[in-house]
Amino acid sequence: MNDKIISLISGVIFGIGLVISGMTNPEKVLGFLSITHNWDASLIFVMGGAILAFAPFFFLLKNKEVSALGAKIELPEKQNIDKKLLIGTALFGVGWGLVGLCPGPAIAALATFDPIVIIFLVSMAAGVLAKKNIIK
Amino acid sequence: MHNFTPISALIGGIIIGLSVVLYFYTTGRLAGISGIFENAVTQSSKRLSNILFLIGLVIGPMFIYYIISPNEPITFEITHSYLLIIPGGFLVGFGTRLGGGCTSGHGICGIGRLSVNSMIATALFVATGIITVFILQQLGVYL
Numbered sequence: 001m002n003d004k005i006i007s008l009i010s011g012v013i014f015g016i017g018l019v020i021s022g023m024t025n026p027e028k029v030l031g032f033l034s035i036t037h038n039w040d041a042s043l044i045f046v047m048g049g050a051i052l053a054f055a056p057f058f059f060l061l062k063n064k065e066v067s068a069l070g071a072k073i074e075l076p077e078k079q080n081i082d083k084k085l086l087i088g089t090a091l092f093g094v095g096w097g098l099v100g101l102c103p104g105p106a107i108a109a110l111a112t113f114d115p116i117v118i119i120f121l122v123s124m125a126a127g128v129l130a131k132k133n134i135i136k
Numbered sequence: 137m138h139n140f141t142p143i144s145a146l147i148g149g150i151i152i153g154l155s156v157v158l159y160f161y162t163t164g165r166l167a168g169i170s171g172i173f174e175n176a177v178t179q180s181s182k183r184l185s186n187i188l189f190l191i192g193l194v195i196g197p198m199f200i201y202y203i204i205s206p207n208e209p210i211t212f213e214i215t216h217s218y219l220l221i222i223p224g225g226f227l228v229g230f231g232t233r234l235g236g237g238c239t240s241g242h243g244i245c246g247i248g249r250l251s252v253n254s255m256i257a258t259a260l261f262v263a264t265g266i267i268t269v270f271i272l273q274q275l276g277v278y279l
Binding site for chain 1: 139140141142144145146147148149150151152153154155156157158159160161162163164165166167169170173174177178182184185186188189190191192193194195196197198199200201210211212213214215216218220221222223224225226227228229230231232233234235236237238239240242243244245246247248249250251252253256257258260261262263264265266267268269270272273278
C-alpha cells in the first residue's frame with residue numbers, strides 16, 4: 001500500500017459516501033440552504049455523521065509522530081481569525097448558494113457526464129489560480 | 137421538510153468520515169477537498185496522489201450509478217445558467233483557497249479537530265449560502 005493507492009481508495013470511499021448521503025445532488029444542498037421554503041436539514045446529518053466518525057480517531061492519532069505509512073502528520077498551523085478566513089469563507093458560501101456545489105460534490109458530479117459540471121470545474125480552477133496569483 | 141432523508145444522510149456522512157479517517161491514518165494528511173484540488177491543479181509535490189484522490193471521487197459515484205443501481209435514474213438537478221455556474225464555480229474556488237477550506241476541510245476535518253477557526257468558517261459559509269439562496273428566491277431564480 002503506498003500513498004497513491006490509498007489516496008485513490010480514500011477518494012472512492014468519499015465519493016460513495018457523497019452519493020449515499022444525497023449531497024451529489026445540488027438541488028438537495030440548496031434545500032438545506034433554503035431555510036424559509038421547504039427546508040431540508042439532511043446536510044446537518046451528513047456533516048454530523050462525518051464529524052462523529054472522524055473526531056475520535058483524530059484525537060487518538062494526532063499525537064503520533066508519523067502516519068501508518070510513515071509519513072509526517074500534517075496539521076494546519078494555528079492561525080488567528082483574520083480577514084482572509086472571513087472574506088474567503090463568506091465568498092465561498094455565496095458561490096455555494098449560487099449553484100449548490102462545493103468542491104467535493106463538484107468533482108464527484110463528473111460521474112453524471114453532465115457537461116455543465118466541466119464549466120463549473122474550469123471556473124473553480126480559475127478561482128483557485130486567481131487566488132494563488134493575486135494573494136500571497 | 138418533505139425531502140428530509142436523515143438516515144441515508146447519516147450513513148453517507150459516516151462513510152465520508154471513515155474515508156477521512158483512512159486517509160489521515162495512512163497518509164498523515166487531512167482530506168480537505170479544496171486543498172487537494174488546489175494541489176492537483178498547481179503543485180508538484182504529491183500531485184499524483186492528489187489527482188488519484190480526485191479520480192477516486194469520480195469512480196465512487198460511477199460505481200453506484202452504473203454498477204450497483206444501473207436502473208435507477210441519477211438524481212442530479214443543477215442550474216444550467218452560465219450566469220450562476222461561472223461566478224458560482226469561481227467564488228467556490230477563490231473563496232475556499234482564500235479561507236483555507238471548504239465543507240470537508242473546515243466543516244468535517246476542522247470541526248472534528250475542534251478548531252474554533254473552522255467552526256467560525258463553517259457558520260459563515262452556511263450563513264452567506266443561506267442569504268444567497270434567499271436573495272435568488274426573492275428574485276424568482278429558485279423556488
